[in-house]
Amino acid sequence: MVTQLSHPFSFNFQSTVNLRTSWVKVTAMANHKVAHVLSVAGSDSGGGAGIQADIKACASLGVYCSTVITAVTAQNTLGVQGVHGVPEDFVYEQLKSVLSDMHVDVVKTGMLPSIGVVKLLCHSLKEFPVQALVVDPVMVSTSGHILADPSILMAFRYLYCREELLPMADIVTPNLKEASALLGGMKLVTVADMCSAAKSIHDLGPRYVLVKGGDLPAPLDAVDIFFDGDHCHELRASRIQTHNTHGTGCTLASCIAAELAKGSLMLPAVQVAKRFVETALDYSKDIVIGSGPQGPFDHLFKLKRSTYNSSRRRGFNPNDLLLYAITDSGMNKKWARSIIDAVKASIEGGATIIQLREKDAETQEFVRLAEACLEICHSHGVALLINDRVDIALACDADGVHLGQSDMPPRVARTLLGPGKIIGVSCKTPEQALQAWADGADYIGCGGVFPTSTKANNLTVGLSGLKTVCSASKVPVVAIGGIGLANAHSVMEIGEPNLHGVAVVSALFDRESVSSETRKLHSVLMDVLSVAK
Ligand SMILES: Cc1ncc(COP(=O)(O)OP(=O)(O)O)c(N)n1
Ligand SMILES: Cc1ncsc1CCOP(=O)(O)O
Numbered sequence: 001m002v003t004q005l006s007h008p009f010s011f012n013f014q015s016t017v018n019l020r021t022s023w024v025k026v027t028a029m030a031n032h033k034v035a036h037v038l039s040v041a042g043s044d045s046g047g048g049a050g051i052q053a054d055i056k057a058c059a060s061l062g063v064y065c066s067t068v069i070t071a072v073t074a075q076n077t078l079g080v081q082g083v084h085g086v087p088e089d090f091v092y093e094q095l096k097s098v099l100s101d102m103h104v105d106v107v108k109t110g111m112l113p114s115i116g117v118v119k120l121l122c123h124s125l126k127e128f129p130v131q132a133l134v135v136d137p138v139m140v141s142t143s144g145h146i147l148a149d150p151s152i153l154m155a156f157r158y159l160y161c162r163e164e165l166l167p168m169a170d171i172v173t174p175n176l177k178e179a180s181a182l183l184g185g186m187k188l189v190t191v192a193d194m195c196s197a198a199k200s201i202h203d204l205g206p207r208y209v210l211v212k213g214g215d216l217p218a219p220l221d222a223v224d225i226f227f228d229g230d231h232c233h234e235l236r237a238s239r240i241q242t243h244n245t246h247g248t249g250c251t252l253a254s255c256i257a258a259e260l261a262k263g264s265l266m267l268p269a270v271q272v273a274k275r276f277v278e279t280a281l282d283y284s285k286d287i288v289i290g291s292g293p294q295g296p297f298d299h300l301f302k303l304k305r306s307t308y309n310s311s312r313r314r315g316f317n318p319n320d321l322l323l324y325a326i327t328d329s330g331m332n333k334k335w336a337r338s339i340i341d342a343v344k345a346s347i348e349g350g351a352t353i354i355q356l357r358e359k360d361a362e363t364q365e366f367v368r369l370a371e372a373c374l375e376i377c378h379s380h381g382v383a384l385l386i387n388d389r390v391d392i393a394l395a396c397d398a399d400g401v402h403l404g405q406s407d408m409p410p411r412v413a414r415t416l417l418g419p420g421k422i423i424g425v426s427c428k429t430p431e432q433a434l435q436a437w438a439d440g441a442d443y444i445g446c447g448g449v450f451p452t453s454t455k456a457n458n459l460t461v462g463l464s465g466l467k468t469v470c471s472a473s474k475v476p477v478v479a480i481g482g483i484g485l486a487n488a489h490s491v492m493e494i495g496e497p498n499l500h501g502v503a504v505v506s507a508l509f510d511r512e513s514v515s516s517e518t519r520k521l522h523s524v525l526m527d528v529l530s531v532a533k
């Protein structure tokens with residue numbers, strides 16, 4: 001088996017969820033090879049471990065996952081209530097079906113419930129060689145339940161693991177109990193013990209060994225030992241305080257397999273896998289599924305982060321553009337107020353959407369600020385967008401971004417942010433407006449309508465330019481530039497149904513009282529709306 005693989009194209013998960021661009025992407029990728037992991041494992045009715053974890057882990061890392069089901073288990077967060085092995089000849093049939101046709105890159109094994117299944121797997125791997133084999137020697141679940149026939153413990157040690165499966169493996173990933181079982185009951189209590197166990201398991205044939213120390217009585221870090229045949233590497237990760245750890249072993253091995261399928265070397269693959277599990281556990285530490293002592297975690301946290309979470313947000317509503325408040329740190333500094341206070345005051349006055357436009361903020365400070373503002377905005381049901389900085393929007397899980405013509409292309413931002421985030425694009429012409437729509441923008445900001453010192457030397461389009469852009473645009477429009485109490489009504493009265501509001505900086509923030517200026521502007525806009533009805 002080799003560990004250096006080369007698959008330049010991985011499965012693009014985004015293409016399945018972004019309906020606007022899916023056809024283009026799927027067509028473009030039609031000739032490309034998809035990185036593919038075959039999971040040979042048991043089904044977990046609770047959905048947290050086994051085959052179910054493997055599919056979710058691979059999908060999260062953008063890798064296709066096929067499955068050969070070796071057993072069906074009845075289990076939940078209380079434990080394992082039953083195990084029903086799939087007949088061996090049918091396991092073999094599944095193996096043949098997938099391996100003979102679907103170009104598998106990496107096989108990952110989980111629960112192998114009988115010696116017969118181990119034999120058939122080894123036979124199949126000789127018949128249909130793959131580029132790497134990841135063996136998660138599932139014998140004892142994290143909750144302590146024996147998931148293999150007692151004879152399999154013997155089989156692992158003496159028969160096929162020793163003679164065939166382990167020598168074929170590129171990596172084997174036992175937890176402490178499994179490592180101990182593989183070594184005939186060797187006691188493992190220290191990191192040094194783990195290292196000598198890793199070396200002894202390496203002697204059984206695999207190229208690499210990862211002994212997982214999650215059960216080690218270490219208070220702070222979780223330490224795993226990675227043995228590469230020469231050296232023991234201590235891989236540390238912070239220990240996440242959670243009961244939702246069911247399926248971590250399966251997930252880690254699947255992530256290693258997925259990274260190998262994408263072409264990674266072994267140590268980087270293990271590091272990515274560890275980071276994935278750590279992040280997923282952290283994200284899921286407080287979720288509640290089931291009443292038992294050990295719950296599952298959420299593999300698809302990335303998808304959740306990048307979609308408009310329905311429990312917290314409402315999705316993009318064009319009417320939110322009515323009074324669009326855009327911050328400016330210079331102005332807030334001048335009036336001796338913090339940006340956070342400025343955001344609070346604008347919401348108090350009736351701002352319907354907020355944009356943080358902090359041109360001089362350092363990245364770390366910007367993230368901190370954005371997180372604080374997001375909390376305030378969400379507690380009032382107001383969306384928060386970030387000007388220019390997609391990285392900041394991702395880091396704080398903001399509701400979206402506003403991009404100019406020379407900022408990150410909206411199509412790229414859409415791929416990074418996912419389908420649920422709001423993307424606004426600045427446009428001065430009908431052509432730009434149509435392009436923004438084609439690139440997946442949710443709204444456009446048209447301006448500057450009037451000259452303004454907030455963005456000096458910015459070409460203005462005037463009310464006529466605004467009208468032309470509005471009538472061409474297929475997405476809602478907000479007007480920006482030199483707009484305030486004196487002229488907001490003239491902007492809104494151009495009679496374009498597509499114009500949903502005004503975006504304002506100085507008329508709100510270069511004033512002594514942000515809340516009262518916002519309130520006054522809000523009232524002007526409401527008057528225009530009531531007349532229009
Ligand atoms: C709502 C809205 N419209 C337009 C802009 C201007 O964005 P951009 O052209 O990228 O210029 P900067 O704001 O980055 O200077 C905006 N910010 N918001
Ligand atoms: C960011 C931006 N884009 C076009 S005009 C402008 C500035 C708007 O600021 P103000 O509302 O103070 O005129």
Ligand SMILES: [Mg+2]
Pocket residue numbers: 387388402403404407
């Ligand atoms: Mg910009």
